[in-house]
Amino acid sequence: MADVIDYRIIGDDMQIVEIELDPGEGVRAEAGAMMYMEKDIQMQTDTGGGMFSGFKRMFTGESFFITTFLFNGSGKGHVAFSAPYPGKIIPIYLENYGKNFICQKDAFLCAASGTEIEVAFTKKLGAGLFGGEGFILQRLTGDGMAFIHAGGTIIEKYLEQGETLRVDTGCLVGMAPTVDYDIQFIGGFRNALFGGEGLFLASLSGPGTVYLQSLPFSRLADRIIAAAKFSSKGEQKGVAGFGGGALGDIISGDR
Numbered sequence: 458m459a460d461v462i463d464y465r466i467i468g469d470d471m472q473i474v475e476i477e478l479d480p481g482e483g484v485r486a487e488a489g490a491m492m493y494m495e496k497d498i499q500m501q502t503d504t505g506g507g508m509f510s511g512f513k514r515m516f517t518g519e520s521f522f523i524t525t526f527l528f529n530g531s532g533k534g535h536v537a538f539s540a541p542y543p544g545k546i547i548p549i550y551l552e553n554y555g556k557n558f559i560c561q562k563d564a565f566l567c568a569a570s571g572t573e574i575e576v577a578f579t580k581k582l583g584a585g586l587f588g589g590e591g592f593i594l595q596r597l598t599g600d601g602m603a604f605i606h607a608g609g610t611i612i613e614k615y616l617e618q619g620e621t622l623r624v625d626t627g628c629l630v631g632m633a634p635t636v637d638y639d640i641q642f643i644g645g646f647r648n649a650l651f652g653g654e655g656l657f658l659a660s661l662s663g664p665g666t667v668y669l670q671s672l673p674f675s676r677l678a679d680r681i682i683a684a685a686k687f688s689s690k691g692e693q694k695g696v697a698g699f700g701g702g703a704l705g706d707i708i709s710g711d712r
Contacts, residue, residue, distance in 0.1 A: 459569040464476050464604075494537070499526070547604065551603055556599060616636060639662075
């Protein structure tokens with residue numbers, strides 16, 4: 458039975474979630490996610506259920522250890538957790554999803570004590586080999602609140618029975634366990650070489666709720682790396698050899 462916790466989400470593009478705890482209540486979080494906590498909140502870091510549980514979390518991209526923040530004072534205690542990159546924090550009430558929810562690896566931020574984080578394998582071998590970011594999914598199990606994070610703008614869609622949506626594998630944040638998940642090959646030589654997308658798309662079939670993100674972390678990281686490589690080759694020298702002065706700024710669009 459998960460602890461019943463209250464919360465508030467603060468911020469816009471770089472959000473944090475502040476959890477309010479009653480005496481004896483606790484919240485579990487990925488190592489390194491804590492931003493601040495009040496006195497009388499104690500940290501208990503362990504594998505969260507033995508060595509096997511720790512290895513299962515590592516397989517989903519989380520750390521081997523998980524930290525529980527337990528409030529041992531009187532009145533109310535508060536602890537806050539921050540998202541690791543720009544985007545949104547999504548509150549998930551697991552009771553509404555049959556006490557389990559499927560999400561992308563690395564999506565988990567924190568959850569009420571009593572929530573378990575497990576591996577949720579895709580159904581077909583093709584999905585496992587070629588699914589990109591959808592290769593490994595997490596399953597959050599419990600009956601309380603859990604919080605996941607996603608990049609960019611978040612879209613919540615409800616798929617009716619038989620309704621299908623195809624999305625970039627990296628843009629899938631999470632989904633109800635009733636949603637059927639598969640990987641489809643795009644096909645086409647030119648699509649593969651020049652389409653600018655991955656070779657495979659996630660095919661989602663209802664019924665159930667699906668959460669999508671506009672800016673997966675991998676896409677953000679790729680653009681940062683590409684910009685860094687371009688800059689290291691002399692972008693600071695200006696455009697077309699005009700140098701870094703006012704004329705170069707005007708041509709490059711900086712002024």
